[in-house]
Amino acid sequence: xxxxxxxxxxxxxxxxxxxxxxxxxxxxxxxxxxxxxxxxxxxxxxxxxxxxxxxxxxxxxxxxxxxxxxxxxxxxxxxxxxxxxxxxxxxxxxxxxxxxxxxxxxxxxxxxxxxxxxxxxxxxxxxxxxxxxxxxxxxxxxxxxxxxxxxxxxxxxxxxxxxxxxxxxxxxxxxxxxxxxxxxxxxxxxxxxxxxxxxxxxxxxxxxxxxxxxxxxxxxxxxxxxxxxxxxxxxxxxxxxxxxxxxxxxxxxxxxxxxxxxxxxxxxxxxxxxxxxxxxxxxxxxxxxxxxxxxxxxxxxxxxxx
Numbered sequence: 001x002x003x004x005x006x007x008x009x010x011x012x013x014x015x016x017x018x019x020x021x022x023x024x025x026x027x028x029x030x031x032x033x034x035x036x037x038x039x040x041x042x043x044x045x046x047x048x049x050x051x052x053x054x055x056x057x058x059x060x061x062x063x064x065x066x067x068x069x070x071x072x073x074x075x076x077x078x079x080x081x082x083x084x085x086x087x088x089x090x091x092x093x094x095x096x097x098x099x100x101x102x103x104x105x106x107x108x109x110x111x112x113x114x115x116x117x118x119x120x121x122x123x124x125x126x127x128x129x130x131x132x133x134x135x136x137x138x139x140x141x142x143x144x145x146x147x148x149x150x151x152x153x154x155x156x157x158x159x160x161x162x163x164x165x166x167x168x169x170x171x172x173x174x175x176x177x178x179x180x181x182x183x184x185x186x187x188x189x190x191x192x193x194x195x196x197x198x199x200x201x202x203x204x205x206x207x208x209x210x211x212x213x214x215x216x217x218x219x220x221x222x223x224x225x226x227x228x229x230x231x232x233x234x235x236x237x238x239x240x241x242x243x244x245x246x247x248x249x250x251x252x253x254x255x256x257x258x259x260x261x262x263x264x265x266x267x268x269x270x271x272x273x274x275x276x277x278x279x280x281x282x283x284x285x286x287x288x289x290x291x292x293x294x295x296x297x298x299x300x301x302x303x304x305x306x
Contacts, residue, residue: 030296032068038093038119039071039290040086040147042139044132045254047075047083054253054278055124061283066291074121076135086121086136090143094118117148120293122286125152126159126250126276127203129196150289154250155203158281160210163192163248166273172246173215187271189242190219191233193264194250197223204250211248218242221250224260234268245270253277 039062043055052073059071072093074086084092097118123136133152140147153159167173172187190211194204204221212219218240222233230247237245247265253275265272276282290296 030066032066032070033296034068036068036070036294036296037117037148039069039286040089040093040119040121041071041073041286042076042086042121042123042136043073043254044076044124044129044135045256047078047254051075051254052083057278058124058283058286061278061280062287062290065284065287069287069290072119074139076132076139086139087143090119090121090140090145090147094143094145117146119145119147120290121147121149122289123150123152124252124282124286125196125255126154126252127194127196127200127207128152129200129255132196132255148293150293153252153282153285153289155206155210156281156285157210158285159207159250159276160214162276162279162281163207163211163250163273164214165279166276167215167246167248170246170271170273172271172273187242187244187246188217189237189240189245190215190217191230191237191245191247191264191268191270192219192221192250193224193230193247193261194221195223195225195256197226201229207250219248224249224256224264230264230267234270247272249273249275251275252282 039059041055041059043051045051055073059073062071063069070093072089073084074089075083076086077083078085078088080088121136121140123133125132129152137149140149164173165175167187167190168175174186190208192204192208192211194200196203201221201223208219208221218237220233220237223229234245245268247261247268247270249261249272251261258275261272261275
């Protein structure tokens with residue numbers, strides 16, 4: 001029999017689990033600090049509807065990772081109508097911050113005059129491209145707005161993951177390296193195609209080593225914008241024993257004409273994967289550049305709070 005206050009004597013009683021204190025406590029979700037600078041994604045290349053969709057998806061990923069983030073898109077070759085230029089986006093962000101300050105003062109609030117950067121500009125580039133980076137710096141200077149400029153997104157292990165996924169989507173690599181099965185069309189040598197000359201090739205090579213470790217096949221970087229680079233690397237891979245090659249674009253997408261990827265694949269005599277595009281890692285890396293520039297600590301998933 002049970003008493004009005006619980007089970008009869010001798011029976012186990014289920015008690016609520018106590019809240020775990022200290023370092024085992026569930027971490028509080030991170031949010032953007034109030035008044036934090038805007039994250040402005042600097043998008044290279046000729047703007048198109050597809051480019052805009054890609055950029056919007058990337059900033060959406062960044063916003064989902066950091067609630068309250070003010071994320072905007074500026075185009076290096078924009079037209080200030082459908083595709084606002086980077087200069088215009090920075091100028092508008094500056095005007096908005098000044099307007100908020102003036103409104104607060106007019107309302108009698110005791111607020112400090114804003115200082116520090118208005119925005120953190122993150123180039124939408126997987127690797128260094130001197131020409132495009134000069135355009136970004138020039139646009140920031142011409143805006144006459146206090147803005148920080150970050151490095152490009154790579155090299156990074158997350159980009160190796162993204163390349164692996166794009167290759168597997170094209171049937172050119174196993175989707176899961178842990179499973180012991182084969183793909184009939186899987187490549188035994190990868191050409192990692194970058195843009196930006198020799199500096200970009202060297203930087204891509206770092207991510208290429210990470211990709212090679214994932215796929216257990218040789219990976220060599222080449223430059224799409226250097227005559228003969230793709231063909232030369234294809235020959236080196238075949239000379240070393242690779243017979244079935246694949247081309248993996250080490251590119252987000254907007255920075256180059258997509259037809260150049262198809263032409264490079266024909267030059268190498270192999271199939272090609274898609275560019276990285278709005279893969280989730282791209283948004284996360286853009287946000288990481290932003291938080292690092294501002295000194296905001298992003299807590300990795302699974303890290304105990306203190």
